[in-house]
Amino acid sequence: MEDRIIINIDVMLAKRKMSVTELANRVGITLANLSILKNGKAKAIRLSTLCRLCAVLDCQPGDLLEYRRDSDD
Numbered sequence: 001m002e003d004r005i006i007i008n009i010d011v012m013l014a015k016r017k018m019s020v021t022e023l024a025n026r027v028g029i030t031l032a033n034l035s036i037l038k039n040g041k042a043k044a045i046r047l048s049t050l051c052r053l054c055a056v057l058d059c060q061p062g063d064l065l066e067y068r069r070d071s072d073d
Contacts, residue, residue: 006066007045009038012057027052 013023024034029049036042050061057064 003070004040004068006040006068007037007042008064008066009034009053012059012063016057018057023053023056026056 009020009023013020020034020038021031024031027034027049029052037045050064053059053064054061
């Protein structure tokens with residue numbers, strides 16, 4: 001296992017009482033791409049996408065991103 005960044009979109013969606021479909025529409029990305037981010041399958045995220053997510057969800061990047069260290073240290 002390796003260190004990774006977790007994208008906590010589910011947490012912010014619950015706090016904002018917003019659906020995945022509504023978020024995708026308001027951010028301007030496809031539901032498929034948002035699902036890739038949400039499910040931890042993304043290898044990268046554009047800063048412009050992160051900025052739009054933060055604007056729509058009224059949050060900071062740190063509310064969405066979490067660093068997880070490899071537990072084998």
